[in-house]
Each structure stands twice: as structure tokens, then as C-alpha cells.
Amino acid sequence: MSETPYLELAQALDQLEARMIAEQLWSSQVPSAEALQSTKPFCVDTLSFEQWLQFIMLPTFRVMIAQALPLPTQCDIHSMATEMWKDRHLEVQLCIQTIDKIISGQVAS
Numbered sequence: 001m002s003e004t005p006y007l008e009l010a011q012a013l014d015q016l017e018a019r020m021i022a023e024q025l026w027s028s029q030v031p032s033a034e035a036l037q038s039t040k041p042f043c044v045d046t047l048s049f050e051q052w053l054q055f056i057m058l059p060t061f062r063v064m065i066a067q068a069l070p071l072p073t074q075c076d077i078h079s080m081a082t083e084m085w086k087d088r089h090l091e092v093q094l095c096i097q098t099i100d101k102i103i104s105g106q107v108a109s
Helices: 003-022 049-066 077-085 090-103
Strands: none
Touching: 003 049, 003 090, 049 077, 077 090
16 A cells, blocks of 8 residues: 555544544543444444544544555544534544545545
8 A cells, every 4th residue: 555545544543532622522531441442333332422423433533544554445434423423523524534535435536
């Protein structure tokens, strides 16, 4: 895999973090170790969606980028965002949609 998807993804992750902070979706309190160990999709039984983004998704993708690990070939987090937030946090949803497109190879390099 070329460096470009990693760079695009890193920039998109930074944009997502900035939007989450701007929209007050960023938490200064880290969930418990038990909450982070959930095996349910999006940790729906232990975390809010924004906590999952901040404490699971973002760090996981950042490790993959830092270690040049293979990225998934499909991503559909935006569907969960629209389900969770409906017509709220639209700019955050756009950031998530961009991440989905980068992972799924739908963004021109």
C-alpha cells in the first residue's frame, strides 16, 4: 500500500478529533479498562458512540498508520453515526464519512 492512504487517513482522523472537540463530544475522562474490553460492535453495551470513536476507533487507526499495518478494505462507521445522531453533529458525520471513503478506497489519491 502506498503512503497516500495513510496520510489521507491521518489527516481525516485529525479532522474528526478537531470536530469532536469543537462540538464538545470529546471526553477528558478515560472509560474503565472493563468498558474498553467490550466485544459488542461499537462497544454499545459499555461506551457511548463518541467514546467508542475517541477511545477505540481513533487509537486503533493511528496505531495501524504508525506501524504501516494493512488497513481494512471496507468501512461503514458513517451508518452508525447517522443512526446514533440523526440530524445532529453533521460536520462530525462528514468527517466519519470521509474516513469510510478513504478506507474503502473511494477517495482519489
